[in-house]
Amino acid sequence: MxxxxxxxxxxxxxxxxxxxxxxxxxxxxxxxxxxxxxxxxxxxxxxxxxxxxxxxxxxxxxxxxxxxxxxxxxxxxxxxxxxxCYVPQMPSSGIVGDLSILENLLLRDSLGSGPRLSRAVTQERRRSAESFLKEFGCEWLISRFDLPPACLSGGQQQILNLVSVLFADPPxxxxxxxxxxxxxxxxxxxxxxLVRASREKGTAVxxxxxxxxxxxxxxxxxxxxxxxxxxxxxxxxxxxxxxxxxxxxxxxxxxxxxxxxxxVEPDWWAPGPNRLFGEAYQRGDDSHEGYLARHELSRDARTRREIAGIQRILGIVGTSHLNIADVPCGWGRHSLALAKEGFNVTGVDVNPTYVQQASDEAKRLSLPAKFVVADMRNTGLPADSQDGIVNMWTSFGFFDHEENMNVLREFSRVLRSGGKILIHSDLNPRRVHYGIFDEPSERHLKDHKTLAVVEHYCDSEHAIYGSWAVDGFPPFRYRIAVYREDQWRMMAGKVGLRVDAFYGSFDGDLDLSVRSQEFIVVMSKPVP
CATH class of the missing domain: 3.40.50.300 (P-loop containing nucleotide triphosphate hydrolases)
Incomplete structure (x- = not known):
């Protein structure tokens, strides 16, 4: 050490x-x-x-x-x-083209040994370098020791840069x-x-x-x-x-x-004790403050606004007895409200506690709503059975890209021809790209606890990494993919859907821009 x-x-x-x-x-x-x-x-x-x-x-x-x-x-x-020791962003900046890969690997260690810029590449130093690369899982460089660094890709040169730094064993x-x-x-x-150098050698990074x-x-x-x-x-x-x-x-x-x-755990969204979508999440959603920083709506007021927007955007105002699937439905906030408007609602959620809670409330109110426990990638609903599907409050993008595509395939399967899908998020890709998040960093809950939300956008992955922490609970971390408009069009086309419009709010604002605090995509299944 x-x-x-x-x-x-x-x-x-x-x-x-x-x-x-x-x-x-x-x-x-x-x-x-x-x-x-x-x-x-x-x-x-x-x-x-x-x-x-x-x-x-x-x-x-x-x-x-x-x-x-x-x-x-x-x-x-x-x-x-x-x-x-310093590793610059551009790989070539830390590589000397006139030296071999081995000489580049030994260069920083040589610079730290005295006034000479390099020491002879002795067999002992060569064996030391080989042992180091094997120990750290980079033995693929050994067979290229005597080649110029130009034979390496940019990414491989970046690894060579880092290996050279760690071989020098700097503080x-x-x-x-x-x-x-x-x-x-x-x-x-x-x-x-990096992890092994810090753990085993005590190198600070x-x-x-x-x-x-x-x-x-x-x-x-x-x-x-x-x-x-x-x-x-x-x-x-x-x-x-x-x-x-x-x-x-x-x-x-x-x-x-x-x-x-x-x-982030791969199945961070799954039900179970001490998981995100449990008591801590429900407490946070039932706070005094609204999800959006620009208003102070109660949960009931938010629900009324959102249900009115859903009907207006999908063009189903004044209709009834249509089959609407709410996927995932959570504890039924939107499912129950849609049922009160006369729609035949099926709520689907992977969390059995939420489903039971929603079912009990539907029975108590004698509403035309049923709830089933299922994954949104495989809802179990009959093909061509739904006139509309709603996916609310950033509930799309939980999985890797292929599994997110499977969600869209399932939506397309159960949607009848001419039916529509509404997917809503508070993560407008035009905003989060610049690090603008509308979720308050702290929210005061009715039980006087505090909810702290921290989110970061990873540009290389087009995804949000976040942490949701309520007093008295461990922090819950999550990852949600954030797709651009062109990506939505491409994804919809691959599963037999068509993007009809993008909205910036439930008010039907078609002027989606960096100022829009919501992101709504509407898709339909073309009639043959």
């Missing part, structure tokens, strides 16, 4: 000054507590938020306008004496967007390397990234930035959670961390 060290930032500010122009403030008042051995710390934020400026400050490449940085141990106070590795050029397989390799999946899987702490201003930091796990022997098992297809460390 390395000699203990810490690095801290206090009231750190930096502006770029160009003669004749107003200074650009890249960082303003940034304070970050001690980064210690073995920690994996992420800096996240949209483009232009100050992430790279922050890394440049850590490397000593720029000087602050105010504030201070403290290294401990201090040595001479220079980054070089601390053997700080801290600094990475700028390390997964930006990587496919899924190489992302897994990179995360494998400071990383700027847009990769929310990587953050949710392996981060110790997260420091969000926006327009140079620090946001509320997050602690993802306690340092040491994945350090114990056997706590981390990593394969080429997945990173399997303890439940407390994992970002």
């Amino acid at each position: 390395k000699t203990p060290f810490k690095v801290s930032f206090a009231d750190y500010s930096c502006a770029y000054h160009v003669k004749g122009f107003t200074p650009v403030h890249a960082l303003r008042g940034l304070t970050i507590p001690e980064i210690q051995n073995g920690e994996i710390v992420f800096v996240v934020g949209p483009n232009g938020s100050g992430k790279t400026t922050f890394l440049d400050a850590v490397c000593g490449r720029i000087r602050p306008d105010q504030g201070w940085i403290r290294w401990d141990p201090a040595s001479s106070g220079s980054a070089v004496n601390l053997r700080l 801290i590795a600094i990475l700028d967007e390390p997964t930006s050029k990587l496919d899924e397989a190489h992302r897994v390799i990179l995360m494998n390397l 400071l990383c700027a990234t847009h990769d929310v999946d990587m953050v949710t899987r392996i981060a110790d702490r997260v420091f969000p930035l926006r327009d140079g201003l620090p946001q509320e930091p997050e602690r993802r796990r306690d340092v040491g959670d994945v350090r114990s022997p056997g706590a981390v098992r990593i394969s080429q297809s997945a990173i399997d961390l303890p439940v407390a460390v994992q970002g």
Whole structure:
């Protein structure tokens, strides 16, 4: 294990000054507590938020306008004496084309050994490099040791960059967007390397990234930035959670961390004790505040607004006795309201507790509604049996893409020709792309508890990663795919549906834009 060290930032500010122009403030008042051995710390934020400026400050490449940085141990106070290693965003920036792959691998270790830029590639150093690559699952590089780095793809060069840093065994590795050029397989390799280096060697990792999946899987702490201003930091796990022997098992297809460390479980939506769609979720939905920050509607007022919008958008105002499926129906908020309007409603949900609750309420009110326990990918409803299907409040996108397509295939199967589907979400893709979320970060519940919602958009996956936490309950994490309009059209066409329109609200606002706080897609099944 390395000699203990810490690095801290206090009231750190930096502006770029160009003669004749107003200074650009890249960082303003940034304070970050001690980064210690073995920690994996992420800096996240949209483009232009100050992430790279922050890394440049850590490397000593720029000087602050105010504030201070403290290294401990201090040595001479220079980054070089601390053997700080940096992996730039562009793979070629950290690769020397005139050196072999082996020489590139050994380069950073050579730079830390003294004034000479390189040492002889002895058989001992070659064997040491081979042993290191085998230990960390990168033995595929060994057969290419004597080849130029130009024979590697951009993603493979990025892995070579990181392996070179870890082979040098620095106290801290600094990475700028390390997964930006990587496919899924190489992302897994990179995360494998970072977790093992921090756990087994005590290497601290400071990383700027847009990769929310990587953050949710392996981060110790997260420091969000926006327009140079620090946001509320997050602690993802306690340092040491994945350090114990056997706590981390990593394969080429997945990173399997303890439940407390994992970002999102594959079946996060499933029923069961201590799952998201349980008591904590129902308490949050029954809060004083509305889901949207712009109004303060009660649950009943929200329901009336939404049911009126559904009827208006689907063109079924004044009709009755149509068959409408509410999938998933939850505890029947919309199903029961539609039944009160005279529609024959079938509610489908995978949660038997919700289904029983909705069934009991329908019987109590003598409403034309029935409820069944089933997965939305296989509802069990007869083919061509429904005049309409509603999917409310961001209930589409729970699965991977192919399984999301299976949901649409099932909707198409049970919908009659000429029938319509309404899918509603509070995640407008035009907004979340810019990191704009309308869910309040904190909501006060009727029982005086607090609901905290944190969401991040992963641009590379077109998905939201979020956390839903109510006082007295563990935080529940989730992932929801967010599809653009062109993707919806393509997906609908593949399952025999047609996109009729996109709306920005239940008021029937066809002017969908970045200002729209809701996203509604309406599809129909063409008549043969």
